[in-house]
Amino acid sequence: MRRTALFDVHTRLGAHLTTFAGWTMPLRYGSDIAEHHTVRTAAGLFDLSHMGRIEVTGRNAAEFLDYALAGRLSTVKVGRAKYTMLCHTTGGVLDDLVVYRLAADRFLVVANAANAPMVRAMLGEHANGFAVRITDAGGSLIAVQGPASAEVIATQGPASAEVIATQGPASAKAMAIESLDLPYYGITEARVAGCDVLLARTGYTGEDGFEIYCSDADAATIWESLRESGATPAGLACRDTLRLEAGMPLYGHELTVRTTPFHAGLGRIVALDKADFVGAESLRRVAAQGPSTVLTGLVTAGRRAPRSGHAVLDPVSGERIGEVTSGAPSPTLGHPIAMAYVPPVFAAPGTRLVVDVRGTREDAEVVALPFYRRSPQ
């Protein structure tokens, strides 16, 4: 099992470790529900160093990514990011990605941990005829997520002491974000805890948050500093309930090679008007015909949560019409939530469905995604 540069830190913090995609990662440090609430109300600290990071550089980098991926990366401005997907020629999703443009001819592709070697290989296959270089970027990845995360990051900056001294803690947050000049889905070079990093503002929890790309040597220093600034270590368990509440798809659950972006309700990320790209023919067909099943949100009133693989039934005929892809009791909302694929005719919010929860029929109602949306700041 591979260990991140923060493995010793996690062990010292008493983390419950789990194996995930070939890595030993913190599942939780104490209570996963408490960690979930911390991210919703303050700031949680995550080690995401297992995520795949692939650099694509070279004269043709932008047009290559336009061809290899579903989105149009060539129009992304330097310092900005785009959520996109690597699709099979059948249109099925091979991975969902965040791609940052670091320079005109330099992109950072962030892939799911389990898919990283495949993504790297597929990009290599598609690169024929393009002047690009595809390399694995090393280093560590630390995320701070939650409404207080800007404040936590802000107090890391070299000017933070003055900002707080002259403006008071209440305005430190606003001041520092301005000085960072980092919009949502932006990335910039920055210094955190005295270390040179790439600081991004993306996130996968439905909260404001930052990702810090740093060297392995600096990871523990940055982690400890953020912890001292008030961020609470949080593990993979709460990450799953957070992203589910935020309606964000997870590869292997909502996204698979059997589903296209259109099935997942993410058709808008496919730039159908590009001249040619991998999967274009299939994706244009699905876009024209409409997907046979669509991703929907379900809520149930009982206490037993629908889980991945549970059958969704038509309440009238009792027939199986779909399948749950993820489900859990929502810590924020206080009732079970789930995502499921059902035919479009059953997907309108308010539709009554039934889920077979291990042999018990639970009434479910279709709701619009996401289940949870943070209040505007």
Place this chain on the structure above:
Amino acid sequence: MIPLNLRYSRDHEWLTDDEIATVGITAFAADALGDVVFVDLPEVGAVTTAGETCGEIESTKSVSEVYAPADGEIVEVNKALADDPGLINSDPYGAGWLYRVRVTRTPEVLDAAAYAALISPES
């Protein structure tokens, strides 16, 4: 950590050495589950068979079956768990007990030392 006065199953239940035994899950099992959010227990009067499932414990992350450590008839279930299933995490050997069973047969059970060996990382 592992109470010496209790007996243990290989499925991580504990039970008292009484004619009417109190049954729960071990701290090791509770820890592995994460925060428990719902418990489904057998009804009073139900008959359990050692090694067979008799309930469910649901955490945020997953659902686990509860196996019976002994044959017998359920005489009481812990009603407090309906309102506060987290008792299984906070006090697995006390307030987080699951049910009481009038034992007719107990197959293989472990003492504390044997259970400690079972869950040690080397085993």
